[in-house]
């Protein structure tokens with residue numbers, strides 16, 4: 001079954017309203033709701049006094065409309081009685097201040113008392129709902145994150161280090177604690193990288209970020225274990241933040257879940273923009289799919305204006321449906337809208353649901369109701385089909401953490417750099433997997449590894465194998481700079497990748513915001529794009545039997561190579577020594593796709609996105625993100641699944657913010 005639904009908070013509304021809500025949900029085609037992830041104070045109003053009656057009644061009403069239930073464990077927002085009794089459970093921020101009550105996510109994941117309370121509420125819920133016919137699965141907590149710097153974490157960090165390094169000699173050596181006389185003679189002396197300690201040892205800071213991530217993974221695991229034991233028939237997931245979230249190693253967090261779910265917002269009160277760039281959500285979907293290399297759920301899909309203090313630009317007519325289809329086009333196997341009805345109170349009273357504050361079901365509801373009817377007809381075809389990219393991008397959380405500690409240049413951001421390259425691929429309508437550095441790369445023709453800053457041997461080996469077997473690899477600046485302890489390698493850069501890239505970084509320049517260089521392509525296929533801007537960072541390259549394909553035009557390194565192409569084994573490696581703007585990556589991507597023999601799915605105008613899902617059948621998704629009608633030229637005969645069974649070939653029009661879901665007649669089973 002394709003799950004289509006909504007996040008619902010019956011506890012926010014009078015019980016007399018619940019039947020009407022359920023009726024409207026069923027009319028919208030919803031078959032699933034998520035409940036209870038912030039309802040701890042209703043489920044355990046006083047310590048040890050549990051009340052699930054209200055939730056049972058809400059679920060009964062939903063069940064009478066054939067709606068299934070995903071339950072959230074409520075640990076992201078502990079009740080006041082708990083935190084008042086155990087003030088040590090509050091998280092400590094990087095500035096050393098303990099957070100106080102009033103928001104959510106205020107707990108420390110390593111606090112033993114908090115973990116006991118967690119154990120109890122999750123066990124109670126699991127026991128109560130294990131055999132409930134409506135319940136299909138669980139979301140653990142809500143959007144894990146936020147590093148804790150409390151004394152309990154300090155001690156746990158020291159233990160974590162002891163396990164990682166075995167001896168203080170080893171730790172002192174790896175971190176280089178001789179610098180500024182930080183040589184530790186007892187594990188107890190090792191501090192947390194608090195702001196009060198100033199700019200920390202990079203080795204210590206990276207390990208602390210890894211430790212923080214592991215802390216949430218372990219906290220989640222405790223809940224996973226309870227749910228697996230008590231509710232073996234139910235799935236277990238968590239709602240991730242998407243690509244932009246920086247605090248956790250999401251590959252680790254995903255490992256023991258059945259699938260990844262994530263929360264997708266394109267318009268929020270923090271960013272009021274007229275146009276939404278669809279490549280941001282596309283990247284997030286691909287990154288979330290990549291965590292387990294399998295389809296995912298969108299547990300929260302935008303349902304209206306997003307806002308806490310500020311109110312976002314209203315989603316334009318068609319956007320909510322289009323964005324939900326974009327999720328499906330990238331591999332979502334379920335979409336739930338956040339939220340059902342706009343809350344009248346609380347921090348999120350401007351985070352709009354499908355219904356207005358007063359319960360009115362207006363434009364947004366009607367738009368999604370239309371989609372609900374469509375999902376009823378196409379849902380079964382979607383289930384089990386998957387996205388099959390021949391291009392991958394490598395996402396390294398170690399590198400990401402290392403750049404959080406030392407950005408290298410104020411104009412450099414790892415996620416923005418990653419997105420810049422991704423956007424150029426997205427504009428050429430090729431599908432991209434975002435995968436872990438050690439992932440099996442054998443199914444890809446082209447792999448891009450942006451700024452692989454922290455580079456373990458195993459990852460360098462993985463890339464070498466990929467290229468030796470015939471793959472095309474792209475490496476960008478600041479790769480191979482650090483070892484696993486976040487110390488700079490004792491090698492010419494790009495370190496472990498030097499041989500593979502056939503290049504040596506002779507020296508590098510970090511550019512100020514008012515500085516500018518340029519790159520001129522020397523390769524004939526790229527010459528028409530010259531010149532393109534070189535910003536932020538310039539590696540001055542010394543090729544070793546490699547072809548320089550672009551050179552700098554300015555400054556004391558004018559004429560020196562900026563981009564090189566190397567042959568290695570059966571494959572090829574492109575080293576891009578600078579950070580450019582969109583034009584650099586667009587030029588390179590066009591050429592790289594050729595080099596790697598990757599076909600774009602369909603040539604379509606700007607503003608149109610194309611993806612495909614396969615299951616024997618080939619489904620083509622054509623999404624028009626533009627405000628005007630656009631025309632695409634199809635490469636064969638297709639059945640239009642949303643429009644009954646019309647057969648399309650040749651030119652097809654796509655209305656503004658509309659979508660075509662097409663079944664390829666040549667690649668169809670029936």
Ligand code: GLA
Nearest residue numbers: 142143239263300338348351
């Ligand atoms: C996140 C959370 C939700 C809600 C929305 C809107 O995705 O998971 O609980 O807070 O954002 O702010």
Ligand code: ZN
Nearest residue numbers: 108148150153
């Ligand atoms: Zn803590």
